[in-house]
Every structure is written in structure tokens, then in C-alpha cells.
Amino acid sequence: MRGKSIARFFIGLILFLFSLIFAFPFYYVFVLATWPGSRVLEFPPHLFFGQGLKENFNILFSRVPYLTNFMNSLGIAVVSTVTAIFFCTMAGFAFAKYQFKFKKQLYQFVIATLAIPGFLNIVPFYKMMVAFGWMNTWLPLVVPGMAGAFGIFLMTQFMENSLPEEILEAGRIDGLTEFGLLMKIAFPLAKPGMAILGIITFIGSWNSFTSAMIFLPNVKKTTLPVALSMLNSRVDNNMGALMLGTALSLVPLIIVFIAFSKQIIAGLTAGAVKS
Amino acid sequence: MKKLQTQSIAPYIFISPFFILFAVFGIFPIGYSIVMSFFNWKLTGPVGFIGFQNYINVLTVDPYFVKAIGNTVVLLITGSLLQHFIALPLAIMVNSKIVKQKEFFKTTYFLPYVTSTVAVVIIFSNLFDTNFGLINYVIELLGGKPYPWLAQSVGIKVALSTILNWKYVGWNMVIYIAGLQSIPVDLYEAADIDGAGTWKKHLAITLPQLTPIIFFAVTLSIIGGMQIFEEPFIMTGGYENLGGDQNSGLTAALYLMFTAFKAGRLGKASAIAWILFIVILFLNWINRIVTNKLAGKD
Structure with a gap:
């Protein structure tokens, strides 16, 4: 009995220390965001909040078009999310609830594309975007991923379990077309799955950096992560403003993640856990 | 009809x-x-067919590519693979019956995974700062001398692998917890009757049962680890510095992107992409052999 409570104490202690390691950088960036730029880097380093928040706000908003970047990120994330929900639910519905020729092979193909490294097509893709005149538009960030393989996988999994055949049959008897079944039955019943896919897509888009950096080089058109990296690499960068900008970019993410952590973790690891 | x-x-x-x-x-x-x-494709100018010359150049005369592959392999071991030795024990601990706040630990450990790389690197660059960083402060408190982490080749690798471990341990831990929960409980009960200790049970039951999941998780880490770009790119200040001191942060993917978007040599960058792709296939093949050996299958 004694041995057990000692083990319990040590496991608890280790897990607690690790949660400090994972949580501390978040706390730290919020602390630094409240110190004026000239005092962010000081010895000893700050562990508690300072009084430079207002100053940092002013500098941040004068150095980069922070609100514009925020709205760009938001807009791109919303459009990506809405289109992904629509197209992935549609494809998931087909894979989960229809029998058709080559279904298994086509599904396996969709899954297999997930293993293709992103860098393999980046060079010609870039030339294509230039040729299409899509530079400095949202399109390269939104269109290619509209019907993403991961989203299709997620929605297929979800619909297999949550959409009874009888309802579809009843819908057909009532004279619904196949598209009608999709709109009137599949979409409403798939809402919980769509919510998870939506949140995951939103987070992915919100965080995406490389494609935004390549295709939205203009500071006024670009997204929050790219604007932050521009601020970061400026010689005259103001540390307080940079920390505030970083902290603010994390606020929506942390709120959404803590509110839906169980569903987000389950959704993101669905593919790994399944196999 | x-x-x-x-x-x-x-x-x-x-x-x-x-x-x-x-x-x-x-x-x-x-x-x-x-x-x-197969072409000497540049951003502008005439394009000519040159056969395998891009591949040959990259593999034989280009010093940066060899360097970049070396850096990537080091980060693969100290970042992408090391994290499994942290994630699996953590998963076993969080999953054990005596731990109550399972959801709290999962949420806290997983949060770095959903955080943007830019934000993560900006925060860690601050923590690793030579003169004012918290890490050097702690080292000095413990009686050591401050170390120029981001200005020195070994320090850059340490900082990068710290970031990779910090960001992805939670992800792997969650996968391993799901794997642990799928192991039949009666296997452990039978071992209890035989009087096996905790260590022995994990070696004899947990590891073999988890082998398929370990293989899968490591495969994902290899695919991801071979593509590391954003972390070194932001940490070492963009393309210009080519990975910082002694090109220590120059990963293969960063060199690919540099070749395409800074040097404008699109043909050569494409050749690098295909060489990298083949390296990834090769590493996953090795991974398969190793995990099969571990599982006792030949």
C-alpha cells in the first residue's frame, strides 16, 4: 500500500512538471506582452505582468497593419472552413453510404494522398499560381484544400456510424433526389462531425505560414503568422509589440481549443488512432 | 429505372x-x-534540357545539400524520434489507473501541437536569448555560464530539437494512450497472477502490443521530420542566413525552399524535392524493418 502511494506521488509530480513545461511558454508570452519594448529583455527576466500593454498596442498597430492581417487570417480561415465542410461532407457521404464501383480503391487513393510530402509539388504549384494570376489573392490558400483528404476521411468515418440507412431509404421513398438526400438528411445529421472538421480546418488555416508567405507576400494582404514573422525579422523590431502581437494571435486559438479540446484531439488523431 | x-x-x-x-x-x-x-529551369531566362545534371550536382558537388541532409538527420533523431521516448512513458503514466486528471493532462500536453509555429518560435527565441533569456538565467542561477544558443551551431540544434519535442510530444502521447486503451486488460491480469512487476509487464505486454502503433507514429514523425522548414526558417531569420552559424539550422526542406524561392533555381529545387522524397521512402522502409524486428516478426 505504501509503495503504491509513493508511486502515485511521483507519477503525479512528473505529470505536473511536464504540464508546467508545456504551459509555461504560453504564460510567458502573455507576461512579456505587458512589458514595454525597451524592458522586455531585462535581467533577470520577467515572470510577472508589467505595465506596458497600452504602449505595446500602439506600437504594434503602427508597425504592421495588425487588424487587417487579423481579418485576412479570419477571412481565409472562414472560407476554407465553410468550403471544406461542404465538399468533405459530400464526399464522406458518398464513401460512407453508397455502393459503387471502385469505391474501395478510390477511398484508398484519397487516404494515400495524405502521405505525399507537401514540398513535392511546391515549385510547379508556385509557377501555376503566377500563371493563373492568383498571387496576392486568397485562392492558393483556399482552393486546393477545399476537398481535403483528411476531411473526407473524417466525415466518412463519422457518417458510417451516425447515418442510419433507413432514414435514407425513407427519404428516397418520399421522392427526394440524391442531392436532396445530401442537403436535407446528410448535412443536418452530420452536424457534430462537421463541427469537429470545421474547428480543425479553422485551426489549420489560422496557423498556416508557408503558403501564406509564398503567395501573400504583400504585408497588407497577408495573414497574421506572416505579419508576425515580418515583425520578428525587422532590425528595429520592438520586442513588446512583437510579444503582444504573438499573444493576441494565440487568444482565439486557446479559447477554441480549451472549449472543445476533447473533440479536437479526437478528430485530429482519428486517423492515427484508427489504424 | x-x-x-x-x-x-x-x-x-x-x-x-x-x-x-x-x-x-x-x-x-x-x-x-x-x-x-531535368531542366536548368530558372525564374527567368531560357530553359534547357540537362538530363540528370541537377541530380548529379546536388548529390556530388553541392556542399549545402550534404550539410542539409546531415542537419535533417540530426534533427530527425534529436527531435522527431526522441519525442517517442518521452511520449510513450507519459502516455503510460497518464493512462494509469492512479491518475485522476487525465483530460487536464491531455489538453495541456496537446496545446503546443495546435499552436502556430511562428508563435512558438518567437516565444522560444526569447527563452533562448543569450543575454536576457530565461534559460540562460536559470543556468546562471545554477552556477553555469550563459550560452549563446541561437548564435552557435550546437545551440541552434538544441533550440530546434527542443521546439520539436515540445510541440509534438503531446500529439504522440495521445496516439499512444489510444493504443494503450486497446490492449486487452486480461493480458495484464494474467501477468499479475504470474507475479510480474510493472517494468516486466510493460516490456512483455505493452511494447509488443503497441508495435503497430509505434510504427505508425514513427512513420508520421519521419515524414514530418524530413519536411521541417518553418521552425529553422523563422528561428534563423529567413533564407538569407542559410540556417545560421555553420548552416546548423539548414534543413533539407529549408534548402529546397531557398533553392527555389531565393536562388530562383526551380529545376534544381525540383530535383532536391525528388531526392528528399526517395529518402523518406527509404527511411520508412528501414522503420518497417526495425519495428518488425522489435515485434519478433521477420
Whole structure:
């Protein structure tokens, strides 16, 4: 009995220390965001909040078009999310609830594309975007991923379990077309799955950096992560403003993640856990 | 009859957006990059067919590519693979019956995974700062001397692998917890009757039972680890510095992107992409052999 409570104490202690390691950088960036730029880097380093928040706000908003970047990120994330929900639910519905020729092979193909490294097509893709005149538009960030393989996988999994055949049959008897079944039955019943896919897509888009950096080089058109990296690499960068900008970019993410952590973790690891 | 026909066409229409988009933005550029890799394609100027010259140059005369592959392998071991030795014990601990706040630990450990790389690197660059960083402060408190982490080649690697471990341990831990929960409880009960200790039980039951999941998780880490770009790119200040001191942060993917978007040598960059792809296939093949050996299958 004694041995057990000692083990319990040590496991608890280790897990607690690790949660400090994972949580501390978040706390730290919020602390630094409240110190004026000239005092962010000081010895000893700050562990508690300072009084430079207002100053940092002013500098941040004068150095980069922070609100514009925020709205760009938001807009791109919303459009990506809405289109992904629509197209992935549609494809998931087909894979989960229809029998058709080559279904298994086509599904396996969709899954297999997930293993293709992103860098393999980046060079010609870039030339294509230039040729299409899509530079400095949202399109390269939104269109290619509209019907993403991961989203299709997620929605297929979800619909297999949550959409009874009888309802579809009843819908057909009532004279619904196949598209009608999709709109009137599949979409409403798939809402919980769509919510998870939506949140995951939103987070992915919100965080995406490389494609935004390549295709939205203009500071006024670009997204929050790219604007932050521009601020970061400026010689005259103001540390307080940079920390505030970083902290603010994390606020929506942390709120959404803590509110839906169980569903987000389950959704993101669905593919790994399944196999 | 009409009805039956729409029912047989509908699924193809429903899945068609993926295939159309993948053909245009996936297959076409991927195929085109093979073509480009055989040409001395630049951002501007005439384009000529040069056969395997890009590949030969990259593999034999380009000092940066060898360096970049070396850096990537070091980060693969100290970042992408090391994290499994942290994630699995953590998963076993969080999953054990005596731990109550399972959801709290999962949420806290997983949060770095959903955080943008830019934000993570900006925060860690601050923590690793030579003169004012918290890490050097703690080292000095413990009686050590401050170390110029981001200005020195070994320090850059340490900082990068710290970031990679910090960001992805939670992800792997969650996968391993799910794997642990799928192991039949009676296996452990039988071991209890035999009087096996905790260590022995994990070695004899947990590890072999988890082998397929370990293989899968490590495969994902290899695929991800070979593509590391954003972390070194932001940490070492963009393309210009080519990975910082002694190119220590120059990963293969960063060199690929540099070759394409800074040097403007699109053909050469395409060749690098295909060499990297083959390296990834090779590493995953090794991974398969190793995990099969571990599982006692030959």
C-alpha cells in the first residue's frame, strides 16, 4: 500500500512538471506582452505582468497593419472552413453510404494522398499560381484544400456510424433526389462531425505560414503568422509589440481549443488512432 | 429505372471535387516537377534540357545539400524520434489507473501541437536569448555560464530539437494512450497472477502490443521530420542566413525552399524535392524493418 502511494506521488509530480513545461511558454508570452519594448529583455527576466500593454498596442498597430492581417487570417480561415465542410461532407457521404464501383480503391487513393510530402509539388504549384494570376489573392490558400483528404476521411468515418440507412431509404421513398438526400438528411445529421472538421480546418488555416508567405507576400494582404514573422525579422523590431502581437494571435486559438479540446484531439488523431 | 441511374451516378459526383482538385493541384504539378528536375529551369531566362545534371550536382558537388541532409538527420533523431521516448512513458503514466486528471493532462500536453509555429518560435527565441533569456538565467542561477544558443551551431540544434519535442510530444502521447486503451486488460491480469512487476509487464505486454502503433507514429514523425522548414526558417531569420552559424539550422526542406524561392533555381529545387522524397521512402522502409524486428516478426 505504501509503495503504491509513493508511486502515485511521483507519477503525479512528473505529470505536473511536464504540464508546467508545456504551459509555461504560453504564460510567458502573455507576461512579456505587458512589458514595454525597451524592458522586455531585462535581467533577470520577467515572470510577472508589467505595465506596458497600452504602449505595446500602439506600437504594434503602427508597425504592421495588425487588424487587417487579423481579418485576412479570419477571412481565409472562414472560407476554407465553410468550403471544406461542404465538399468533405459530400464526399464522406458518398464513401460512407453508397455502393459503387471502385469505391474501395478510390477511398484508398484519397487516404494515400495524405502521405505525399507537401514540398513535392511546391515549385510547379508556385509557377501555376503566377500563371493563373492568383498571387496576392486568397485562392492558393483556399482552393486546393477545399476537398481535403483528411476531411473526407473524417466525415466518412463519422457518417458510417451516425447515418442510419433507413432514414435514407425513407427519404428516397418520399421522392427526394440524391442531392436532396445530401442537403436535407446528410448535412443536418452530420452536424457534430462537421463541427469537429470545421474547428480543425479553422485551426489549420489560422496557423498556416508557408503558403501564406509564398503567395501573400504583400504585408497588407497577408495573414497574421506572416505579419508576425515580418515583425520578428525587422532590425528595429520592438520586442513588446512583437510579444503582444504573438499573444493576441494565440487568444482565439486557446479559447477554441480549451472549449472543445476533447473533440479536437479526437478528430485530429482519428486517423492515427484508427489504424 | 431513371431513379436507379441517378443513384449510381450521384456518388461519383459527390466525390468528384477531391479528384478534380487533386488532378489540377496535385498530380499535375507533381508530374511537372519531374519534368522540371531535368531542366536548368530558372525564374527567368531560357530553359534547357540537362538530363540528370541537377541530380548529379546536388548529390556530388553541392556542399549545402550534404550539410542539409546531415542537419535533417540530426534533427530527425534529436527531435522527431526522441519525442517517442518521452511520449510513450507519459502516455503510460497518464493512462494509469492512479491518475485522476487525465483530460487536464491531455489538453495541456496537446496545446503546443495546435499552436502556430511562428508563435512558438518567437516565444522560444526569447527563452533562448543569450543575454536576457530565461534559460540562460536559470543556468546562471545554477552556477553555469550563459550560452549563446541561437548564435552557435550546437545551440541552434538544441533550440530546434527542443521546439520539436515540445510541440509534438503531446500529439504522440495521445496516439499512444489510444493504443494503450486497446490492449486487452486480461493480458495484464494474467501477468499479475504470474507475479510480474510493472517494468516486466510493460516490456512483455505493452511494447509488443503497441508495435503497430509505434510504427505508425514513427512513420508520421519521419515524414514530418524530413519536411521541417518553418521552425529553422523563422528561428534563423529567413533564407538569407542559410540556417545560421555553420548552416546548423539548414534543413533539407529549408534548402529546397531557398533553392527555389531565393536562388530562383526551380529545376534544381525540383530535383532536391525528388531526392528528399526517395529518402523518406527509404527511411520508412528501414522503420518497417526495425519495428518488425522489435515485434519478433521477420
